[in-house]
Every structure is written in C-alpha cells, then in structure tokens.
Amino acid sequence: MGGWTEGYVGGIDYIRAVYRDWSPALLCFALTLRGWRPPEVLRRGSFTMAEPGCGHGLTSALLAGAHPAARFEAMDFNPSHIAGVRRLADDAGLANATFLEESFADHARREGPMLDAVALHGVWSWVSAENRAILLDTLRRRLAPGGVVFVSYNALPGTLAYMPLRRLLVERCAEGGGPLPDRIARAVEFASRMAAQGGGWFGATDGVVERIEQLRHKSPNYIAHEYLNSDWTAFYHADVAREMAAAKLEFAGAAVPMEQLHDLTLSPAQQALAAEASDPAQGETLRDVMTNRSFRRDLFVKGGERLGPAERRALLGETRFALLTAADDLPEVASTPVGRLPFPPALYQPLGEALAEGPQSLDALLGRPALAAQGEDAVLRALVLLTSLSLAAPVMPEEGFAERKASAERFNAVVLERHRFGDTPGQLASPLLGAGVPVSRIEALFLLAARLGEDPPAFAWHHLSADGITIGRDGERCEGDEASRAELARRHAAFTQRRLPLLKGLGVA
Numbered sequence: 001m002g003g004w005t006e007g008y009v010g011g012i013d014y015i016r017a018v019y020r021d022w023s024p025a026l027l028c029f030a031l032t033l034r035g036w037r038p039p040e041v042l043r044r045g046s047f048t049m050a051e052p053g054c055g056h057g058l059t060s061a062l063l064a065g066a067h068p069a070a071r072f073e074a075m076d077f078n079p080s081h082i083a084g085v086r087r088l089a090d091d092a093g094l095a096n097a098t099f100l101e102e103s104f105a106d107h108a109r110r111e112g113p114m115l116d117a118v119a120l121h122g123v124w125s126w127v128s129a130e131n132r133a134i135l136l137d138t139l140r141r142r143l144a145p146g147g148v149v150f151v152s153y154n155a156l157p158g159t160l161a162y163m164p165l166r167r168l169l170v171e172r173c174a175e176g177g178g179p180l181p182d183r184i185a186r187a188v189e190f191a192s193r194m195a196a197q198g199g200g201w202f203g204a205t206d207g208v209v210e211r212i213e214q215l216r217h218k219s220p221n222y223i224a225h226e227y228l229n230s231d232w233t234a235f236y237h238a239d240v241a242r243e244m245a246a247a248k249l250e251f252a253g254a255a256v257p258m259e260q261l262h263d264l265t266l267s268p269a270q271q272a273l274a275a276e277a278s279d280p281a282q283g284e285t286l287r288d289v290m291t292n293r294s295f296r297r298d299l300f301v302k303g304g305e306r307l308g309p310a311e312r313r314a315l316l317g318e319t320r321f322a323l324l325t326a327a328d329d330l331p332e333v334a335s336t337p338v339g340r341l342p343f344p345p346a347l348y349q350p351l352g353e354a355l356a357e358g359p360q361s362l363d364a365l366l367g368r369p370a371l372a373a374q375g376e377d378a379v380l381r382a383l384v385l386l387t388s389l390s391l392a393a394p395v396m397p398e399e400g401f402a403e404r405k406a407s408a409e410r411f412n413a414v415v416l417e418r419h420r421f422g423d424t425p426g427q428l429a430s431p432l433l434g435a436g437v438p439v440s441r442i443e444a445l446f447l448l449a450a451r452l453g454e455d456p457p458a459f460a461w462h463h464l465s466a467d468g469i470t471i472g473r474d475g476e477r478c479e480g481d482e483a484s485r486a487e488l489a490r491r492h493a494a495f496t497q498r499r500l501p502l503l504k505g506l507g508v509a
C-alpha cells in the first residue's frame, strides 16, 4: 500500500459490521436519561449525520435506509470500503447518503451542511494526533449548535493491561514473510503459546490470557484494525473531554444507557469518592480508575440544553420501547459486561408481556397495575438494562413511519438479495426502531424465499450448499441434501413460529 494510509494499517479491509450505538432513538434516550434535551431533528428523523472513518459504511447505509428524511455523509480513505458501500447505496437507491473516498484532511477542506450528529467509532484511539486535530476542527466548524458527537476509544487505566499484547502482535507480525492474515495468525498463536507458560505479565494481569484466547476466534481483519496501526493511543476520559472542549463540546454521558447507572459497578463509598471531584470529567475518570475501564463510548454535545426534572420525566414517559426478543426468551439472570444481573420475574414478566403486545411508552407501561406496583424507578431501570443489552430498543415517533417503512423495504430487499451470495451486512433496517435488526444468513434466505414465492428450506439449501456450507444438528453434521433440507425445514418451522412474528412487529419482514 502507498503512503496514503498515514500509518493506519493497509492492505486489509475492516470487518463488515453494523453498530447500533448511534442510532437516533438510542442517542435521544441516552441524552434524555442524563437530563439533556435531545435535538428535535434527531427525534423527528430529519437530521444530518456524518461518519468519518466509516469503514464499509454499513451503519450509515442502514441508517440512511431507515431515515429517508435525514441526510448522511460518510467517508473513509480506503477505496475498497467506499466502492462496496456505493454499490449498496446505488442498488438500494439511497439518495440521502453520500459515501466519499477521502482522508480526514481532504474532507476538512470540503464545505458541507451543518451536522446534527457525528459518529466517530473505532477512530479516536487508532489515528494520529494530527488526524484527531483535523477531526476536532471539522467538529468545531460543522457541528450545529445542539449537535451531538458519539466517540469510542480505548480507555485508561484498563487498556494498560493490554499494551504488551499490542506490542507483541506488532513485533511478531513484522517477523517473517507472507500475507498479513497469515502473519497475524502466527502472531496470535505465538502469544497463545507464551500465555500457556503462565508467569510474568500473563500471571500478573487479570484478563490477559482470556483476551489472547478470544483473539484466536477473531478475524485477521478485526485484529489488524484493532492492534496493528502505527497510532494506538489509550486515553483518560478527562483528556478526551479536554480535547473536545476546544471544539466547544461538553461531555453529555455514556452512550450505552446502563453505563449511566453508576451503582451497577461502584459501591456507595466508591460513588461518594467520585463525587468529591468538582470537575465532572475528573469524576468520570475516577470512576474509570475504580472500575478499570478499558473501552468507552461517550456522547458529547455542543451547546446542549439541560432539561428540568419535570420535562425530563415527561420526555422519558413518552419514549416508546419495543422488545427485540420473544418475551418468554427474556433471561432470569443476564450476563452483562458488569457481571450477572438478576431479572426478577415479578418485574420482567409483566414488562415482557406488555411489550410483546407492541411498542409501549414508559407512561403506558406504568398504567398497568403489575408494573405500577414495581414503581417507576424500577421499570425505567429495567428498560435501561433491556435496551443496553439489545433485548429492547427505544422506537422512533409514529410520525413519518410510512415513509420510513417504504424506504426500509427498498433497502432490505437489496440486503436480502445479497444474502444469496454470502455478501451479508447481517442486519435489516427497521422503520419502527430507525435502526438495524440482526438476521442470520439462513433467516435472510428464508425471508428472501418468502418474497420470491420459493420454498424456504429448499431455497436456503440451494444457496448454502453452493457455498460449500454444511448444516448441523445436535453437534452432528447433516449428510446429504435430503437430511440438510429436512433440518432446514425444521429450522424454518421454528423461525416461522418464534422469530417471524417478532421481525414482522419490527417492520423488517
């Protein structure tokens, strides 16, 4: 690769993923929860959003499909990322999204509309200080008053534990020849052999051996983009907040709603210690020290307006939520990034049953005696947890639904077609959520077959077998066409009974 990568890893594309973290309804919920007035344009779906360093651009493309009244500007200097997403945008007729093959510096020279929201995912820790300065300058000039920025980064002190791993991978990947994916595989294998010896840093640092083990199951594309850039900087939150302040941006809160619930991770004494900091950025950094945070997803606002308690309550009360799983699949104990959390049936059962009837506002939920008996704080907290764990999601206002549905259907038709050949963005655009809904390739092939009037199991098997994919049942491989089709027929029956009603409710089937 030539010099255009500016130290960023070249010759290997990023993973093809869609992220939900900056979908508009979720941004609005996270802001409201922390007492900020969400931008009206985001609530209504008529915003302008940018994603610098968009990778394959699938999140911006999906959001453009789900929000026809919004405009999207996404860019990345990797031409193969942009070529792929332009093809998707052309096929789906996305007239509201522009995908630019530009560096941050090229882009900064361009004039453009004021932005209501900017997503910087997987960028801040992985680019140079010069490039961060360019991005900050773009935010300073182009973010509209009231606008919101989503930014993720490797955080201190938690990332300190992984610095030797990054060093090890960089050094080992530089050894020997061959294609980068092979060198990455050898480097991970080497780290794993060292870890097996125990002792030293491996023995002294919690989580390191597990992380190396996890790397064995990650794609080389992920590992390259996470660990192999020349620039790899972890930040204390307070330092990010200081940099953002230069662009008139103020920390608004954690983008993942449950990360705003400090009592999940800190004892009362620890919370009191954090509260001793007069500067909120220091307080946040103290919490990171006490929880040893290694990754952050933050929201910053420019000229954000504070809500009074009554208005915050009113906005939360009218926020509607939809379930992303069957009600009887809600767990009684959920494994979360902060440990195992109980989901008491007295609260979650009536909540699940209510949401299974369709989207409900917090106020409507509290109108039900079984939930009113649990109290407002408990119900709101449950919604925060369900939302953060992708078991539920806030939904867009009813206004504009018909337009969103027509646009999402066009987008989804193209996405489903791509699953024939395994070119799988893996998510469909929901006009209800204004965000993505994950579907497996088999589910997508079932949905595509139904649209085309084909027999779903036979259609799915035709495409899967063409790619050399085999089907398993109870850990055993199904041998031959007949057994594979029979297994797919069984899965299709289960899909029709349990998943399809949910997907229909979310407007993606």
Ligand SMILES: C[S@@+](CC[C@H](N)C(=O)[O-])C[C@H]1O[C@@H](n2cnc3c(N)ncnc32)[C@H](O)[C@@H]1O
Binding pocket: 006, 008, 014, 017, 019, 051, 052, 053, 054, 055, 056, 075, 076, 077, 078, 081, 102, 103, 104, 105, 120, 121, 122, 123, 126, 127, 131, 225
């Ligand atoms: C880790 S990926 C994140 C992609 C996307 N935001 C996502 O979350 O899926 C970072 C992306 O930033 C792009 N990038 C890095 N430095 C850049 C620069 N100076 N100008 C434009 N794009 C850049 C890379 O090509 C890569 O696709």
